Amino acid sequence: MNFSVQALFFAAYRDLVGTGEVQVELASGATVGDLVHSLRSRGAPFDALPEEPAIAVNRTYAYLDEPLAADDEVAFIPPVAGG
Amino acid sequence: MNFSVQALFFAAYRDLVGTGEVQVELASGATVGDLVHSLRSRGAPFDALPEEPAIAVNRTYAYLDEPLAADDEVAFIPPVAGG
Amino acid sequence: MVHAAITSDVIDPAAVLSRVGHDEDGAALLFVGVVRNHADGRSVSGMRYDAYVEMAEPELARIAEEAAERLSTDRLAVVHRIGELDIGEVSVAIAASSPHRAESFDATRYVIEEIKKRVPIWKKEHYVEGDASWVKGTVPPGTGVAEPGAVG
Amino acid sequence: MVHAAITSDVIDPAAVLSRVGHDEDGAALLFVGVVRNHADGRSVSGMRYDAYVEMAEPELARIAEEAAERLSTDRLAVVHRIGELDIGEVSVAIAASSPHRAESFDATRYVIEEIKKRVPIWKKEHYVEGDASWVKGTVPPGTGVAEPGAVG
Numbered sequence: 001m002n003f004s005v006q007a008l009f010f011a012a013y014r015d016l017v018g019t020g021e022v023q024v025e026l027a028s029g030a031t032v033g034d035l036v037h038s039l040r041s042r043g044a045p046f047d048a049l050p051e052e053p054a055i056a057v058n059r060t061y062a063y064l065d066e067p068l069a070a071d072d073e074v075a076f077i078p079p080v081a082g083g
Numbered sequence: 084m085n086f087s088v089q090a091l092f093f094a095a096y097r098d099l100v101g102t103g104e105v106q107v108e109l110a111s112g113a114t115v116g117d118l119v120h121s122l123r124s125r126g127a128p129f130d131a132l133p134e135e136p137a138i139a140v141n142r143t144y145a146y147l148d149e150p151l152a153a154d155d156e157v158a159f160i161p162p163v164a165g166g
Numbered sequence: 167m168v169h170a171a172i173t174s175d176v177i178d179p180a181a182v183l184s185r186v187g188h189d190e191d192g193a194a195l196l197f198v199g200v201v202r203n204h205a206d207g208r209s210v211s212g213m214r215y216d217a218y219v220e221m222a223e224p225e226l227a228r229i230a231e232e233a234a235e236r237l238s239t240d241r242l243a244v245v246h247r248i249g250e251l252d253i254g255e256v257s258v259a260i261a262a263s264s265p266h267r268a269e270s271f272d273a274t275r276y277v278i279e280e281i282k283k284r285v286p287i288w289k290k291e292h293y294v295e296g297d298a299s300w301v302k303g304t305v306p307p308g309t310g311v312a313e314p315g316a317v318g
Numbered sequence: 319m320v321h322a323a324i325t326s327d328v329i330d331p332a333a334v335l336s337r338v339g340h341d342e343d344g345a346a347l348l349f350v351g352v353v354r355n356h357a358d359g360r361s362v363s364g365m366r367y368d369a370y371v372e373m374a375e376p377e378l379a380r381i382a383e384e385a386a387e388r389l390s391t392d393r394l395a396v397v398h399r400i401g402e403l404d405i406g407e408v409s410v411a412i413a414a415s416s417p418h419r420a421e422s423f424d425a426t427r428y429v430i431e432e433i434k435k436r437v438p439i440w441k442k443e444h445y446v447e448g449d450a451s452w453v454k455g456t457v458p459p460g461t462g463v464a465e466p467g468a469v470g
Contacts, residue, residue, distance in 0.1 A: 011216050011288035012300045054309035056286065059221035061308035075218055075286070079303030082217075082246060082287030083199050083258055083278055094368050094440035095452045137461040139438070142373035144460035158370055158438070162455030165369075165398060165439030166351050166410055166430055180332040183348070189405050192354035195347070196335070202344035202417060253341050265354060267430060275423060 001028050003070035007039065012078045016048045026068060032057065033064035035074055049076065084111050086153035090122065095161045096136070100128045109151060115140065116147035118157055132159065168234050169243040170227040172219050172287075177247050177256040185243035186263040193267035194241075195274045199258035201251045205301070209294040215248040215257060218286035222246070229280040237273040239264050244277050246287060257289075283307065320386050321395040322379040324371050324439075329399050329408040337395035338415040345419035346393075347426045351410035353403045357453070361446040367400040367409060370438035374398070381432040389425040391416050396429050398439060409441075435459065 004025045009017050024035055032055050039046045054077040055062050061077075068074065090105045097103050107118055115138050122129045137160040138145050144160075151157065169185050183196045201213045226244060234242045241263040251257060258281065262273040281287070284306045292298045305311050321337050335348045353365045378396060386394045393415040403409060410433065414425040433439070436458050444450045457463050 008218070010218050010286065011290070015300075052311050054305050054311045056218070056221055056309075059218075059224065061306055063310040065310075075221065077218070077286050077306065077309070078288060078300070079305050080284065080286055081282070081289050081301040081303035082215075082222075082285045083282045091370070093370050093438065094442070098452075135463050137457050137463045139370070139373055139461075142370075142376065144458055146462040148462075158373065160370070160438050160458065160461070161440060161452070162457050163434070163436065163438055164441050164453040164455035165367075165374075165433045165437045179335065179346075179348075183331065183350075187352065187406070189355040192352055194331075194350040194352060196331075196350070197419070197422075198335075198346040198348070199419070200339065200344055200346060200415075203341040204417075254339070263352075265356075267349070267351070270349075271423065271427060278419060 002026065003028070005035065005068050005070070005072040005074050007035065008073060008075040010075065010078060013049060013053070013076045017045050030068055031064065032062055032066045032068060032074065035068060036064070053077065054079070085109065086111065088118065088151050088153070088155040088157050090118065091156060091158040093158065093161060096132060096159045099131050113151055114147065115145055115149045115151060115157065118151060119147070136160065137162070168227070168230045168240050170223065170230040171245050172217055172223050172226065173245055173247055174249045177245050177259050179256060179259045182243050182245055182259040183261045186241040186261045188239065188241055188263060190265055191239065191241060191263040192265055193270045194261065194263035195270040197260040197274045197278055198256055199278070201253050201255050201257055203253045205291055210253070210291050211294045212253065212292045213251050213257070214290040214292070215251065216288045216290070217246070217248045219248070222286050225285045226281065229277055229284065232280070233262065233273040233276045236276060237262055237264050237269045242273060242277070246281065246285070248287070320382045320392050322375065322382040323397050324369055324375050324378065325397055325399055326401045329397050329411050331408060331411045334395050334397055334411040335413045338393035338413045340391065340393055340415060342417055343391065343393060343415040344417055345422045346413065346415035347422040349412040349426045349430055350408055351430070353405050353407050353409055355405045357443055362405070362443050363446045364405065364444045365403050365409070366442040366444070367403065368440045368442070369398070369400045371400070374438050377437045378433065381429055381436065384432070385414065385425040385428045388428060389414055389416050389421045394425060394429070398433065398437070400439070
């Protein structure tokens with residue numbers, strides 16, 4: 001069964017894709033890596049995202065093999081530069 | 084020829100000798116060590132001073148073998164504890 | 167009490183310092199990060215700070231708690247600014263106090279180093295020439311990503 | 319401009335911090351030393367600071383200049399209080415600013431460590447029980463004296 005998650009883009013990634021937020025529908029069992037792949041295969045501008053970006057799922061850093069669930073908040077995190 | 088210097092006492096040393104300042108007459112060629120010896124040989128309360136105290140001559144730290152001159156300001160410096 | 171916040175208001179460093187201190191403490195330390203007028207040889211006219219606020223605030227709070235553990239007191243406060251900042255404006259202020267000074271130095275340093283590594287905040291430099299660019303950052307730990315993902 | 323002073327007035331740490339800072343600087347640090355309510359397991363009610371002011375002020379200025387060299391800026395200020403202080407009152411405030419943070423941390427730390435080693439200042443702890451004693455100090459370098467001279 002398919003489910004959808006919310007992808008968020010910040011800073012350089014937001015500039016790159018031209019939006020801060022996209023809904024993505026994924027197949028059952030999809031991981032963070034699958035979401036990245038699915039977005040990039042939409043073509044421009046999403047194919048400009050890195051193949052292996054840093055990701056946070058529900059506001060916690062996550063690995064690319066982490067499974068996703070319905071309504072997860074999946075943030076694409078460019079290299080951070082606070083301070 | 085004799086000359087005199089001004090000995091200063093601070094903090095614990097001042098408490099010890101009961102005064103902040105004493106004029107001391109010394110023989111020509113006298114060193115810091117001679118001044119300390121001369122003062123201690125006056126007896127109480129000066130004999131309570133250490134044999135080898137830290138000393139500053141004219142506001143600069145000095146060794147016990149440093150020669151003194153007329154009107155030098157010779158400070159007896161207890162272990163310091165600023166901050 | 168440990169305090170951590172992201173704000174779009176001007177930061178008053180003295181107010182952050184006043185959040186720490188205790189009769190048991192002999193030392194207090196305040197670190198202030200400021201927007202400077204140069205970077206990598208270029209003249210900078212200002213800086214924009216963006217954050218993933220919903221995540222940055224709890225991440226900042228976690229860092230503050232970790233630092234408080236090193237400090238062995240709960241007298242630690244950190245405030246990070248977001249938005250458009252001029253040269254000389256305060257981007258971050260961190261204060262800590264402890265019975266002895268070593269712990270305050272250590273905890274304050276820890277907070278600023280960890281902010282730079284882990285908190286989802288980004289900054290865009292505006293140059294005097296009129297252009298702007300995102301400051302090269304650090305890939306946060308915990309993502310399995312070793313190198314900054316090449317963009318494009 | 320490097321600033322170093324001994325004062326019998328109340329120290330305002332924010333005023334010391336405001337002596338540093340520059341458009342080129344991305345970091346400022348403020349260290350505050352405070353009279354705490356305990357020492358070596360005893361309850362302290364206050365502290366008296368004495369100084370050989372005529373020597374302490376130039377010695378403090380020398381330390382500030384050395385720290386400014388480490389800092390590679392002249393944005394460094396240090397003020398040390400003397401007289402009778404209550405718990406929580408500021409005994410010393412040290413501020414530094416620099417383009418990058420490491421130098422400000424290093425310079426500030428240097429100043430407080432050197433003050434404790436070299437500046438002719440002494441403190442007498444007043445205990446809650448009513449007695450008082452001089453705080454065990456450090457023999458300054460440059461005197462040839464290795465150990466604290468035994469008194470008595």
